[in-house]
Amino acid sequence: MSADPAIAPGAGGEESGDGRVLRARALRDARRNQLLQAARRVFAERGYLGASINAIQAEAGVSRATFYLYFDAKLACFAEVLAGFVERLRAAIAPVDIRAATPPREQLVSNLVRVLGILEEDADLTRMLLQQARGTDPEIDLALDDLDRGVLALIVGSLTTGRRLGLVRVDERDIGLHASFVLGALKEAASQTFLAAPGRGAPRDHEEIASALLDFTLRGVLRDPTQLGEPG
Amino acid sequence: MSADPAIAPGAGGEESGDGRVLRARALRDARRNQLLQAARRVFAERGYLGASINAIQAEAGVSRATFYLYFDAKLACFAEVLAGFVERLRAAIAPVDIRAATPPREQLVSNLVRVLGILEEDADLTRMLLQQARGTDPEIDLALDDLDRGVLALIVGSLTTGRRLGLVRVDERDIGLHASFVLGALKEAASQTFLAAPGRGAPRDHEEIASALLDFTLRGVLRDPTQLGEPG
Amino acid sequence: MSADPAIAPGAGGEESGDGRVLRARALRDARRNQLLQAARRVFAERGYLGASINAIQAEAGVSRATFYLYFDAKLACFAEVLAGFVERLRAAIAPVDIRAATPPREQLVSNLVRVLGILEEDADLTRMLLQQARGTDPEIDLALDDLDRGVLALIVGSLTTGRRLGLVRVDERDIGLHASFVLGALKEAASQTFLAAPGRGAPRDHEEIASALLDFTLRGVLRDPTQLGEPG
Amino acid sequence: MSADPAIAPGAGGEESGDGRVLRARALRDARRNQLLQAARRVFAERGYLGASINAIQAEAGVSRATFYLYFDAKLACFAEVLAGFVERLRAAIAPVDIRAATPPREQLVSNLVRVLGILEEDADLTRMLLQQARGTDPEIDLALDDLDRGVLALIVGSLTTGRRLGLVRVDERDIGLHASFVLGALKEAASQTFLAAPGRGAPRDHEEIASALLDFTLRGVLRDPTQLGEPG
DNA sequence: GATGAATGAGTGTTCATTCAT
DNA sequence: TATGAATGAACACTCATTCAT
Secondary structure (H helix, E strand, C coil): CCHHHHHHHHHHHHHHHHHHHHHHHHHHHHHHHHHHHHHHHHHHHHHHHCHHHHHHHHHCCCCCCCCHHHHCCCHHHHHHHHHHHCCCCCCHCEEEEEEEECHHHHHHHHHHHHHHHHHHCCCHHHHHHHHHHCCCCCHHHHHHHHHHHHHHHHHHHHHHHHHHHHCCCHHHHHHHHHHHHHHHHHHHHHHHHHHHCCCCCCCCCCCHHHHHHHHHHHHEECCCCCHCCCCC | CCCHHCCCCHHHHHHHHHHHHHHHHHHHHHHHHHHHHHHHHHHHHHHHHCCCCCHHHHHHCCCCCHHHHCCCCCHHHHHHHHHHHHHHHHCCCCCCCCCCCCCCCCCCCHHHHHHHHHHHHHHHHHHHHHHCCCCHHHHHHHHHHHHHHHHHHHHHHHHHHHCCCEECCCCCHHHHHHHHHHHHHHHHHHHHHHHHCCCCCCCCHHHHHHHHHHHHHHHCCCCCCHHHHCCC | CCCCCHHHHHHHHHHHHHHHHHHHHHHHHHHHHHHHHHHHHHHHHHHHHHHHHHHHHHHHHCCCCHHHHHHHHHHHHHHHHHHHHHHHHHHHHCCCCCCCCCHHHHHHHHHHHHHHCCCCCCCCHHHHHHHHHCCCCCCHHHHEEEEEEEHHHHHHHHHHHHCCCEECCHHHHHHHHHHHHHHHHHHHHHHHHHCCCCCCCCCHHHHHHHHHHHHHHHHHHCHHHHHHHHHH | CCCCCCHHCCHHHHHHHHHHHHHHHHHHHHHHHHHHHHHHHHHHHHHHHHHHHCCCCCCCHHCCCCCCHHHCCHHHHHHHHHHHHHHHHHHHCCCCCCCCCHHHHHHHHHHHHHHHHHHHHHHHHHHHHHHHCCCCHHHHHHHHHHHHHHHHHHHHHHHHHHCCCCCCCHHHHHHHHHHHHHHHHHHHHHHHHCCCCCCCCCCCCCHHHHHHHHHHHHHHCCCCCHHHHHCC
């Protein structure tokens, strides 16, 4: 259609073909994201079983069958929503480097702040994950267990390292238990801070929460632990 | 209903009447309990939405419509199941009396041990409570929030008292946050201990868990908190 | 409520109870039959896949979910329809008794007449069974295969007996094949007679058809088989 | 499309134009055939209602909408598949020529052998034709009726000729019925031989089957038809 | 008090078909 | 020509709930 040999029909055709393909892919990805966002909202609001495909497609503004163009099934869509969230969380957690310039405590606080940021950003989804997600499907449960296990492993690793350096007092066989305590404290802090009905105390800065959590974890609540009078 | 003096509401008649009423009430209560127990099992196993009235009445061994003789609706039944569990938990928690003969730490451990006992006894229901119960209905959520709030208030009270006695170092405005940490540690410990797939570490004695949790709460994980290098 | 000791409340209550139960059962059976008839009509008209539960319940005049009170699933309902038909056919076929007063040929004709009667009575269902029923579900296919196998076994038995008596000329290894021929002739006769568009030749009496079929089976179409000039 | 004489519809241009058209047609025909073959396989395997356009286009390796470039609708495609099969069958049946060198019996056997060959070659399609094809659509049913009618007319013609030559004993008004018998025997033989579960008797040579079928048709199963004791 | 029967609304999912590109 | 995207209608099936008996 043009006489310019530099953009001969062959090349031009190919380019236009690529352009079309690219545009099509972008459109497809956009729709997909549109559906994923809608699904995220609906799942977050009603839980897995309470969420209906109907509600998701309505929220996304597409027709019923369209949903199935992008997801094989309800469960697959939920798994994807979940995976995205888990991925963001994983990415937010940087391994603590003892030899780095920033002191470990600051690195930990940074991690916590990033995690809290994500949790607050997706508060609805967080609520569902913390409170409703399990028991739906073995696959989903495994994914959630994996997430927990991953975080627990991180904490266990930190505690073990601390023990080796003589910093941590926890008996080796109690490390798993204490890791649970730490994880639970984090979860509940997130629940109470982002998810509960507002007005329960002043809203707190993520940095403050992270710092307090770390403080609590490391030192407990006593002023002078030697007074503890614990057995042994 | 009859004027015949032979079956008049005389002594025997009255007794027989009361007896009938009493027996009827007892029967009714028995049926009700039978249904509640069945509902508890089914709700615990499948969650609120996953549980069907069908399954509940089948588990109870009564007919389908009978369910509605004892409960207005599915939600009402669920609420009652939940309320029963919450009540048991509340009853297990005794307020700590500083002036009592038993030292406060022992009282706390006793509370925890009782709570852990209930949680383990009804592990399925505990799982649902901790992981799936919210988001079903505003009323249910409020009930669960109440439970949380009650426990948190207890913890806040303890911390405040500790602060007044100069034992607790936590800043006053951080007390709510730390209470969350404590509650979360308890919840997660319960989750990991009773609910997770078995084989993750040795099963622990409730006393051990309670003691460790209290220890963690009070002292944190550090051997020497003065090394903490915290800001301030 | 009555003073007559002969119909004391106990006995009367029991009797009335039985009456109610019986009436309830009768009602239930009636509904069930009503649904079965409707299903038979719809399956016959549209085939298994073409028939929708919607159409069946509408034909039966009940609500959608009611269907599932009486049948576990579509396939179960179809299987029952099928089983009923097969049962009627089986019942119509009496084993031929050589020592009976009625000559074997008459017994065979009677069997055929009875079978043709059933096939005509349920012409729609017959059409579906002969033309559409297979390929839907392995279980259904097996049931149909069983029916075929049963009839084929009957024919094979007859032919073998005939051979032993020196009446039948068919080589032993060809008996199965000839049994197929006989069954096919029967099926197609039924198809062409009851099921095809009308007006193709005069409608025939069942007795005539049965007689002709038997004649064809036994003697073939030749006037003088010795002219056949067959190989061997 | 351009006035430039260099690419005017000159000799080369015309040839290239024809070539393009031809190539396009060839491509179109190829695609069409590709789709028809795929449709044949899918229809044969799952029946009309069980087959989905999705499955057909996937089997053909083309995109979903492409199907509709070559066929107006699912039914049209099915009709075409069927028509092709019917056409092959028709082509396989040569009218018997009494004056030909090969004796009529051999001509008949040849016809049967050819038909059996086609049926076995497309066993899946045969199964569907014999067992599932009807009831889909009035048009389809008519086409299948036409096939049946055509074959029946051939058989009727043979029988009538035989009668005229004094070879066939069948009463004139029974000829249609006997033609049905013959067709049915053929169909069932095909069903039992090619389509049924294997292992039911030794697999038979087409020539043997054809011969046996002809034998059965002509002579029936009796050794001595004079013993028949038929009425009249 | 107890129940079998009944049902409207809803579930997740698949379908044949259309259309813009 | 070819196709990816889209969709309304339909599917089999389940649900919590009501009601006559």
